[in-house]
Amino acid sequence: MEYHFDFTSVMDRRGQDASAIDAVGTPGCPGAPKEGFDLIPMWVADLNFPYPQSITDAMTGRLQYPHLSYFGTPKGYIEAISWWQSTRNGVCDVTEENLGYDNGVLGCVAAAVRAVAEPGEGVLINTPAYIGFTSVIDNIGYKNIESPMTVRNGKWYMDLDDMEKKIRKHHIRAAVFCNPQNPVGRAWTKEEIREMMDLFEKYGVLCISDEVWSDIMLFGTKHVPAHTVSDYARTHTVSIYGTAKTFNLAGLYGAYDIIYDPYLRDRIRAIKDRTVYNKGNLLAYYALMGGYSEMGAAWVDEMNRVLSENAKMIFECTRDEFPGVWAAMPDATYMMFFDCREWCEKTGETMDEVLKKCHDVGVAVQDGRPFRGEWAFRMNHALPTSRVAEALRRMKQYVFVN
Ligand SMILES: Cc1ncc(COP(=O)(O)O)c(C=O)c1O
Numbered sequence: 001m002e003y004h005f006d007f008t009s010v011m012d013r014r015g016q017d018a019s020a021i022d023a024v025g026t027p028g029c030p031g032a033p034k035e036g037f038d039l040i041p042m043w044v045a046d047l048n049f050p051y052p053q054s055i056t057d058a059m060t061g062r063l064q065y066p067h068l069s070y071f072g073t074p075k076g077y078i079e080a081i082s083w084w085q086s087t088r089n090g091v092c093d094v095t096e097e098n099l100g101y102d103n104g105v106l107g108c109v110a111a112a113v114r115a116v117a118e119p120g121e122g123v124l125i126n127t128p129a130y131i132g133f134t135s136v137i138d139n140i141g142y143k144n145i146e147s148p149m150t151v152r153n154g155k156w157y158m159d160l161d162d163m164e165k166k167i168r169k170h171h172i173r174a175a176v177f178c179n180p181q182n183p184v185g186r187a188w189t190k191e192e193i194r195e196m197m198d199l200f201e202k203y204g205v206l207c208i209s210d211e212v213w214s215d216i217m218l219f220g221t222k223h224v225p226a227h228t229v230s231d232y233a234r235t236h237t238v239s240i241y242g243t244a245k246t247f248n249l250a251g252l253y254g255a256y257d258i259i260y261d262p263y264l265r266d267r268i269r270a271i272k273d274r275t276v277y278n279k280g281n282l283l284a285y286y287a288l289m290g291g292y293s294e295m296g297a298a299w300v301d302e303m304n305r306v307l308s309e310n311a312k313m314i315f316e317c318t319r320d321e322f323p324g325v326w327a328a329m330p331d332a333t334y335m336m337f338f339d340c341r342e343w344c345e346k347t348g349e350t351m352d353e354v355l356k357k358c359h360d361v362g363v364a365v366q367d368g369r370p371f372r373g374e375w376a377f378r379m380n381h382a383l384p385t386s387r388v389a390e391a392l393r394r395m396k397q398y399v400f401v402n
Helices: 053-063 075-089 105-116 131-139 160-170 190-203 231-235 262-275 282-291 294-321 341-347 351-360 385-399
Strands: 099-102 122-127 143-148 150-152 155-157 174-178 206-210 237-242 255-258 335-339 376-380
Touching: 053 282, 053 294, 075 282, 075 294, 099 105, 099 262, 105 131, 105 174, 105 206, 105 237, 105 255, 105 262, 122 131, 122 160, 131 143, 131 174, 143 160, 160 190, 190 206, 190 231, 231 237, 294 335, 294 385, 341 351, 351 376, 351 385
Parallel strands: 122 143, 122 174, 174 206, 206 237
Antiparallel strands: 099 255, 150 155, 237 255, 335 376
């Protein structure tokens, strides 16, 4: 079947409850553009593309019945996840038993940490890190034990020696793994994940693998689910997925987890379902069924082509036009993480000044410091390519002026 999707029209999301647009100019968010510049939202991790019609159809189809009663899991929901995981990730054994619902990825991260470690203990995390991880670990009374990733030949890597030192020093029992990695856009290879898992096996560490970005793969890169790399990985990984990033459904909180080990599964479910009353959201189930379909798959493939083009354009422009600024070529996600240290040292500008110059001209990138990037900003490029080109043009003319 041939589909036609629109990844070129500019969506006007003003006044439609999107934080990416409506929160600009409020405390903690990018400043509002100066007069004469329109907003290019490049901060919150959401899409500036309309999701596929199959999602609208699935939700409106359900809404024709004028009730949203207490409900049992629709059969099509498990079938849709099982189809998606097998066709996209080669994982063919998803069942009702090993599948769990999560109203958001972070609730499951919190429950998994609580299942194996006591408050006050450390949780290992690679930095730069998604702000949601560091705050959830803090908020539930644990310590973030940060292992900075390193850059070699223009690519980000985990530092296994540093991770091992920290596991030993802090008696780590749980690690949060971001696969693929937000904010640096790295897709981990099977060998890299296996080496990490071997380390976790040596010390009995649980791997909490957040795979919410795993559908957004660039340049034909294949996602490797962490639980597939070894026997240890299968029984000591909590794999978390969702439709929030893939289809811009964050407002429905429709994440899910796959846990193979029955003991671990029971412990985590006891925490998340029986103590904090994590419950499914019926519309989120229907939206997922609409997305995890032939049309949804074709839509994601096309979006990934657009995002690959955007990433390449940004990478090349940064390399050629923004002296003293660096970002890795990403292999996944629609996020790129820029290091401005050299630029700031050379010009004497602070990161606050760089960010203000971007925001003044409507390029609403996000401060990278809360992600643990001292000289960094994060850019979301899930926009029509024409908008990304316009953002780069403004940055060249007004921000990184030679
Ligand atoms: C790595 C990562 N995990 C989780 C989330 C949020 O997921 P949810 O809204 O389902 O909690 C995000 C959002 O940006 C993310 O980047």
